[in-house]
Amino acid sequence: MLPRLSQLLLAALALSGVVSATPSGDEELRAFFAREGAAVKPLNMGRRSAATTPTRHLRPSFEDDEAMMRKRDITPPDVGQVADFGGQDPEPIRNGAGDTFLATSNHEIDAQNPDNVAAPTTDAGTVPNLKWSMSLSHTRLLKGGWVREQTITDLPPSKDLAAAELRLSPFAYRELHWHRVAEWGYILNGTGRISAIDDSGRSYISDVKGPLNGSDPDIYYFPPGVPHSIQALDQGLEILLIFSDGNFDASGTTFMLSDWLAHTPLEIVAQNFGVNVSELGGIPQKDPYILKSTVQPPPFGHASEQAVQDPQGNVPSPFVFHLDQQEKKSAPGGWVKIQDAATNFPVSKMLASALVFVEPNGLRELHWHINDGEL
Numbered sequence: 001m002l003p004r005l006s007q008l009l010l011a012a013l014a015l016s017g018v019v020s021a022t023p024s025g026d027e028e029l030r031a032f033f034a035r036e037g038a039a040v041k042p043l044n045m046g047r048r049s050a051a052t053t054p055t056r057h058l059r060p061s062f063e064d065d066e067a068m069m070r071k072r073d074i075t076p077p078d079v080g081q082v083a084d085f086g087g088q089d090p091e092p093i094r095n096g097a098g099d100t101f102l103a104t105s106n107h108e109i110d111a112q113n114p115d116n117v118a119a120p121t122t123d124a125g126t127v128p129n130l131k132w133s134m135s136l137s138h139t140r141l142l143k144g145g146w147v148r149e150q151t152i153t154d155l156p157p158s159k160d161l162a163a164a165e166l167r168l169s170p171f172a173y174r175e176l177h178w179h180r181v182a183e184w185g186y187i188l189n190g191t192g193r194i195s196a197i198d199d200s201g202r203s204y205i206s207d208v209k210g211p212l213n214g215s216d217p218d219i220y221y222f223p224p225g226v227p228h229s230i231q232a233l234d235q236g237l238e239i240l241l242i243f244s245d246g247n248f249d250a251s252g253t254t255f256m257l258s259d260w261l262a263h264t265p266l267e268i269v270a271q272n273f274g275v276n277v278s279e280l281g282g283i284p285q286k287d288p289y290i291l292k293s294t295v296q297p298p299p300f301g302h303a304s305e306q307a308v309q310d311p312q313g314n315v316p317s318p319f320v321f322h323l324d325q326q327e328k329k330s331a332p333g334g335w336v337k338i339q340d341a342a343t344n345f346p347v348s349k350m351l352a353s354a355l356v357f358v359e360p361n362g363l364r365e366l367h368w369h370i371n372d373g374e375l
């Protein structure tokens with residue numbers, strides 16, 4: 001594997017609410033399994049009523065896991081590792097230490113971060129913050145969408161990876177730009193069209209979609225330095241982006257085509273493109289970032305109609321990966337789809353990802369990555 005290959009983990013479905021659920025949760029579970037079809041087996045519909053309930057591990061080649069589980073089927077001593085606030089607001093009390101809030105606290109945030117309020121007794125030393133909520137990020141509102149970011153200043157331990165969320169109104173587009181880091185995108189909703197040109201002048205255009213019609217969403221990847229643009233189609237578009245540097249948005253690292261043109265004398269731009277200066281009056285003078293479109297592009301699935309006849313040809317390897325064309329790899333406690341440069345998405349040399357479904361009571365087993373971060 002490449003030294004900088006970074007592992008990203010996406011929990012596809014937030015099922016944490018189901019784990020501690022009331023009986024009505026069973027309906028949700030059955031609906032989920034009915035929807036997912038035979039690819040997912042409902043292996044353990046039981047509730048975690050006691051510490052003795054075997055946990056299903058998500059490990060693809062784990063044979064005879066029932067027997068393995070029984071060996072460990074013991075109730076460990078309660079050392080205060082699991083926070084239990086008895087359904088009340090979390091208080092900074094655990095295992096006989098701490099005391100209540102005498103003044104006040106933001107109980108909604110506390111409830112989302114119980115291990116911050118009442119740290120596990122096993123914590124040692126200074127525990128850095130390992131979580132960032134995009135709801136705490138500044139959202140930049142633009143004509144035709146918005147963007148919010150998480151960079152190293154928000155989440156200092158994430159030195160090698162940063163994230164952003166980008167929303168485009170129908171037909172709006174993120175203008176042509178490029179940066180020194182790699183960009184990976186996971187389509188959260190809607191449909192869009194991406195275009196790019198590599199450093200050999202070879203072009204690429206393709207449509208991308210979110211989890212529509214019950215399918216898994218598409219992923220895209222732009223290598224460092226490759227100029228790209230993204231246009232939303234008729235449903236609009238929302239994307240989760242990951243960058244291969246925690247400080248990806250440091251000043252001077254991302255370049256917009258409009259910015260370049262705005263800083264170049266118009267006579268030179270006109271001469272460069274072989275047009276009359278009078279035709280360049282519409283060049284934006286201030287970084288628009290997102291632009292509204294007045295021209296409706298060909299609909300989803302018709303990207304080829306916008307492909308240019310490129311004398312250099314097309315890029316040798318696609319920049320889009322279709323998760324719904326990949327088989328699920330089933331495991332005792334769920335399933336996984338892995339995307340990486342070595343097996344199925346050659347262009348994505350600096351970022352890899354896994355779409356992981358962990359069933360209720362399932363567990364992604366203890367693991368770590370020696371050289372790579374995970375966001």
Ligand SMILES: *[C@@H]1O[C@H](CO)[C@@H](O)[C@H](O)[C@H]1NC(C)=O
Binds near residue numbers: 188
């Ligand atoms: C996508 O957007 C539509 C329209 O707002 C909404 O009904 C749907 O639930 C969204 N899907 C996801 C996966 O968020």
Ligand SMILES: *[C@@H]1O[C@H](CO)[C@@H](O)[C@H](O)[C@H]1NC(C)=O
Binds near residue numbers: 191209212213300
């Ligand atoms: C989803 O299904 C609808 C209705 O069949 C279809 O019109 C649409 O193109 C599909 N969308 C995608 C992204 O496949």
Ligand SMILES: *[C@@H]1O[C@H](CO)[C@@H](O)[C@H](O)[C@H]1NC(C)=O
Binds near residue numbers: 276278
């Ligand atoms: C550029 O356009 C202006 C306005 O239409 C026209 O007067 C001028 O002759 C044009 N110049 C050239 C070199 O075509």
